[in-house]
Amino acid sequence: MCWVFGYIGAPGKAAREVLAGLQRLEYRGYDSAGICVINPDKNLEVIKAVGKVNNLKVKTDSIDFSTYHAGIGHTRWATHGGVTEANCHPHLSQSGRFVVIHNGIIENYAELRDELIAKGYVFHSETDTEVTVHLFEDIFDGDYLSTMTKLVAKMHGAYGLVFLDRDNGNQIFGTKKGSPMVLGFGKTERYISSDYRSLIGLIDDYIILEDGDIFLVTLDNYTILSGWQDADRTRQIVGEDEKVVELGDFPNFMLKEVFEQPRVLEDVFRGRIDFSSNSLHSDTLEHIAMLGIKKVTIVASGTSYHAGLLGKYYLEELSNIPVDVVVSTEFKYKKKFVSSDELYIFVSQSGETIDTLDSLKIVKEQWGHVFGIVNVPGSAIARAAGQGLFTRAGTEVGVASTKAFVTQVACFLFLSLYLGQKNGLDYRKYREIIDSIAKLPEAISSILLSNEAIRKVAEKYANSTNFFYLGRAHELVIAMEGSLKLKELAYIHSEAYSSGELKHGSIALIDSDFPSLMINGGGILSPKNASSAEEIRARGGPVIGIIAKDDPNKQVYADVIEFDPLISELNPFLEVVILQLFAYHIANFLGRDVDKPRNLAKSVTVE
Ligand code: M6R
Numbered sequence: 001m002c003w004v005f006g007y008i009g010a011p012g013k014a015a016r017e018v019l020a021g022l023q024r025l026e027y028r029g030y031d032s033a034g035i036c037v038i039n040p041d042k043n044l045e046v047i048k049a050v051g052k053v054n055n056l057k058v059k060t061d062s063i064d065f066s067t068y069h070a071g072i073g074h075t076r077w078a079t080h081g082g083v084t085e086a087n088c089h090p091h092l093s094q095s096g097r098f099v100v101i102h103n104g105i106i107e108n109y110a111e112l113r114d115e116l117i118a119k120g121y122v123f124h125s126e127t128d129t130e131v132t133v134h135l136f137e138d139i140f141d142g143d144y145l146s147t148m149t150k151l152v153a154k155m156h157g158a159y160g161l162v163f164l165d166r167d168n169g170n171q172i173f174g175t176k177k178g179s180p181m182v183l184g185f186g187k188t189e190r191y192i193s194s195d196y197r198s199l200i201g202l203i204d205d206y207i208i209l210e211d212g213d214i215f216l217v218t219l220d221n222y223t224i225l226s227g228w229q230d231a232d233r234t235r236q237i238v239g240e241d242e243k244v245v246e247l248g249d250f251p252n253f254m255l256k257e258v259f260e261q262p263r264v265l266e267d268v269f270r271g272r273i274d275f276s277s278n279s280l281h282s283d284t285l286e287h288i289a290m291l292g293i294k295k296v297t298i299v300a301s302g303t304s305y306h307a308g309l310l311g312k313y314y315l316e317e318l319s320n321i322p323v324d325v326v327v328s329t330e331f332k333y334k335k336k337f338v339s340s341d342e343l344y345i346f347v348s349q350s351g352e353t354i355d356t357l358d359s360l361k362i363v364k365e366q367w368g369h370v371f372g373i374v375n376v377p378g379s380a381i382a383r384a385a386g387q388g389l390f391t392r393a394g395t396e397v398g399v400a401s402t403k404a405f406v407t408q409v410a411c412f413l414f415l416s417l418y419l420g421q422k423n424g425l426d427y428r429k430y431r432e433i434i435d436s437i438a439k440l441p442e443a444i445s446s447i448l449l450s451n452e453a454i455r456k457v458a459e460k461y462a463n464s465t466n467f468f469y470l471g472r473a474h475e476l477v478i479a480m481e482g483s484l485k486l487k488e489l490a491y492i493h494s495e496a497y498s499s500g501e502l503k504h505g506s507i508a509l510i511d512s513d514f515p516s517l518m519i520n521g522g523g524i525l526s527p528k529n530a531s532s533a534e535e536i537r538a539r540g541g542p543v544i545g546i547i548a549k550d551d552p553n554k555q556v557y558a559d560v561i562e563f564d565p566l567i568s569e570l571n572p573f574l575e576v577v578i579l580q581l582f583a584y585h586i587a588n589f590l591g592r593d594v595d596k597p598r599n600l601a602k603s604v605t606v607e
Pocket of ligand 1: 302401402
């Protein structure tokens with residue numbers, strides 16, 4: 001998505017600070033980027049470039065910014081209008097006095113644009129954003145906050161808007177609804193950003209703005225209005241342990257994050273499972289257990305949706321509670337039957353996904369019990385849910401979700417065990433699962449040791465243009481997640497199917513150029529998966545088996561990636577790591593940018 005960054009401080013620093021801020025935010029949206037800086041002499045420089053922030057940096061190299069003390073910058077994920085320089089933010093008002101950057105979508109922009117054109121305003125871009133700056137100029141009454149309240153009243157949609165005034169460069173002002181925004185306070189500098197983590201190391205404390213807030217920041221002061229009133233927002237201190245995430249010796253963040261999975265799986269259970277006494281600890285879950293929940297609905301998108309699908313298996317099998325899983329984009333607009341014995345779980349790595357957030361708000365408005373499984377503390381979903389489990393995966397920079405996924409699944413497993421022990425879960429099963437959880441980090445470490453073997457198999461198939469990812473039950477969900485990884489990282493078409501379902505039509509696609517991955521780590525459905533693999537082989541299709549080392553049906557597969565299995569409920573944790581690496585190596589082989597795949601953004605803050 002688009003991301004905004006603003007700075008006000010020392011002369012000469014504005015361009016450097018804004019560009020550095022954009023680079024820290026770039027993983028979240030990266031079609032194009034632009035900055036605007038101003039100086040006290042009312043000079044205003046706007047520079048834009050298509051592509052990565054580096055292209056923008058190159059363009060700024062020869063410019064003397066020594067007098068510029070304030071600036072705003074933007075990385076764009078195109079919604080309205082193609083990826084062109086004209087559509088890059090910042091956008092200027094008709095007179096060139098005001099300048100704006102925007103994250104979100106102004107839904108009534110066409111109507112506002114027509115009104116402004118009728119008044120003589122000339123548009124230079126195809127964006128929805130440009131209306132905001134012309135409109136601001138059109139209704140400007142000499143007071144930034146007052147004009148902003150009028151602007152907000154005219155706009156429908158979601159927005160994080162940040163403005164500068166060329167004629168008075170001592171302040172930055174704006175508003176937000178639906179799009180994240182924080183004000184950051186350094187010793188002698190002020191910042192605006194879509195994500196406070198882009199400000200770590202620069203600020204002492206920050207304020208998370210709420211929907212509807214209108215703000216104005218100067219070096220000495222700030223005002224936040226909510227409605228017509230001054231809003232009292234808490235200044236939060238940046239924790240001492242919060243650091244800028246470094247790559248270390250890894251070539252990219254995706255690989256680093258894949259290799260962090262043994263550690264994050266220790267972190268996610270720390271203090272929650274006591275392995276010496278096999279006991280579970282969570283005040284939050286104790287409260288949930290007392291609600292007498294009879295049904296669960298899980299709402300999420302993308303990889304988090306897949307975590308929810310695994311959550312369904314765990315909750316149904318271990319806690320004996322029926323579960324629906326709905327993608328948030330669909331949930332939002334479907335009829336809801338919210339009842340007091342139902343729990344709604346919202347899953348999100350970023351905690352900012354707009355459809356998941358909106359869905360949560362709808363359930364809350366109907367007094368439903370809401371619960372978040374979120375990675376980012378302080379994010380909008382974490383704050384709106386008010387209760388839940390943090391996944392403790394740490395900052396995930398790679399756009400393709402990896403370590404966040406395994407920790408989301410771990411949270412579902414923990415929740416299912418917790419509710420299960422109150423709901424008649426068999427003690428032997430409970431112990432078996434706890435014992436296997438204790439072995440998980442080491443089991444994943446040994447998968448990571450097979451990285452080279454996985455690379456060899458992946459590269460053998462790297463020029464294929466289609467893949468099936470097959471499995472049943474838990475492993476079908478892992479097939480779905482593996483298939484998504486391949487699509488987003490390598491840009492190769494793939495489909496996930498229940499292995500038993502293939503023969504009902506899609507097997508017609510199989511030929512020698514159409515490989516399938518069979519996710520088949522063992523368990524009672526393993527022979528069925530092997531039979532499906534036989535059926536594909538009989539039609540000339542190569543099948544790559546993701547199988548246990550002692551699988552008796554090894555001969556069915558053209559290639560195998562073998563691993564030491566745990567119990568079948570926990571094998572998905574291992575299999576997904578293999579599929580993450582499989583997709584990673586194909587993408588790498590094809591020269592893709594694995595951290596920032598094309599057309600994507602790390603968090604999706606527009607509908
Ligand atoms: O931040 P969220 O978990 O709410 O994001 C939802 C999806 O956009 C996300 O999981 C996406 O599918 C992954 N980046 C894919 O790897």
